[in-house]
Amino acid sequence: MSNTTDTSTPVTTGLFIGGSGRETAATLEIADPGKPGVVVGRAAAASPADVDDAIAAAKAAYPGWAALAPQERAAQMRAALEGIAESRDEDAAILSQENGKIRLEAWVDSLVFEIRWNLALELAGEVDAAKVLAPAPGIPVSTSVGFQPLGVVTVIVPFNWPIAILAASLPHALLAGNTAIVKPPPTAPLATTRVVQRIAEKLPPGVLNVVTGKDADMAALITSPDIAKACFTGSVGGGKRIMEMAAQSLTRVTLELGGNDAAVILADAVLDDTHLDRLYAAVFDTTGQICMNAKRIYVHRSRLDELVAGLSGRLERAVIGYGLDEGTTMGPLHSPAQKEFVAGLIEEARSSGAEVREFGTLPDAPELQGGNFLRPALVIDPDPALRVVTEEQFGPVIPILPFDTEDEAVEAANASWAGLCGSVWTADADTANRVGGRLVCGYVWVNDHGATRLDLRAPFGGMKQSGMGREQGIEGVRAFQDTRAIAHLEPEAPAAG
Structure with missing residues (x-):
């Protein structure tokens, strides 16, 4: 970890939608929590139309991505991660400034992203694992029970460990065959946006998108009928709002909320x-x-x-x-x-x-x-x-x-x-x-x-008001899949004589 990264120039980040970067007229001004009046950088502020475009791009990319074998998706995701460490010092310096935490923790934030991403890829062989229920008395069918991806998913992360937390769910969602839209925290979006865009640029257009902006302009990431699931990490109050919004279109949710x-x-x-x-x-x-x-x-x-x-x-x-x-x-x-x-x-x-x-x-x-x-x-x-x-x-x-x-x-x-x-x-x-x-x-x-x-291979999530659903591990993959049964009628035995 280097301590010599230049931090004097304000950082600027845009949106990344459908394989292309996009600038916006409006921006979010990101304040330094340690130095009053200092602006760390500016992030693009997406309009509702930009958000709709991101959803449309992810929806268009979904059939092709879902059609790949999990091992092929894993291979592309592994290639997309290559070189992630090359910008870690700079990412850490930016995250420290916009978040406030010490440089070492910001550096580890990015490292944990890489570790979690690679651990998720090790699960490729289990993604499509199916079981077969043999015929039984009175049930003349052979039934295969398997899994299929959900569609377009939204991943919303908080300010405190945004890059590491993102990798508790994003690689699992992609590996399962979904396409994704990432929403970084509005008060600390810069480093996270940079990391996501570098990976998204190496995946097929629309598979991974990132949008930043004011929460008020982002409702479609949860309420749109084209969003299959929203994965949210944040406060209990925020989780309740997400759940209420998701009810409008019965969007599924995973909520990793506060603790005591x-x-x-x-x-x-x-x-x-x-x-x-x-x-x-x-x-x-x-x-x-x-x-x-x-x-x-x-x-x-x-x-x-x-x-x-x-x-x-x-x-x-x-x-x-x-x-x-x-x-x-x-x-x-x-x-x-x-x-x-x-x-x-x-x-x-x-x-x-x-x-x-x-x-x-x-x-x-x-x-x-x-x-x-x-x-x-x-x-x-x-x-x-x-x-x-x-x-x-x-x-x-x-x-x-x-x-x-x-x-x-x-x-x-x-x-x-x-x-x-x-x-x-x-x-x-x-x-x-x-x-x-x-x-x-x-x-x-x-x-x-x-x-x-934390054991990054194990399922993680809360009980009571600390949330619902699990991230990490094969349980984290299953959270982005639906269970599907296919029943085959057994042929009748030929009549005697």
């Missing part, structure tokens, strides 16, 4: 440097702005002081600053509104009488004054009814709540609207399986937690 992940630290948990480093990263990576970050810690009362000391020591070494500056370990929040929200959670907890410990020093460089920087905080033994416990903070603050019994911890962990992920920290494998099996969420770690520890 509980990490359960049992009495026998190992809390050495390795495990504490993992937990710290699980909470504070990307300044806390990851859906599957740990957002509540339940710790056995006998280990409370030890855990608080371990996290405090790491927070004391945190360097809050601009994402591209060498040495920065925690960048700004993405938006002023999110900064205000998280600061409000911290102040509410302090006012309630909970112990609040804040760490680090805000940057003092003139160009960073007024940026979305916030000191990270621990909230120790708060009232469980406080918003810092019940709501998704999506920022650098974590409530730490002591418990006395395993049942108490599990009940508290499950007492949430959310069910995305969770973790169990214990030295005993049987205990881990028992407690982990009781957590109501889609993914459970043992002695670990967080996006960087």
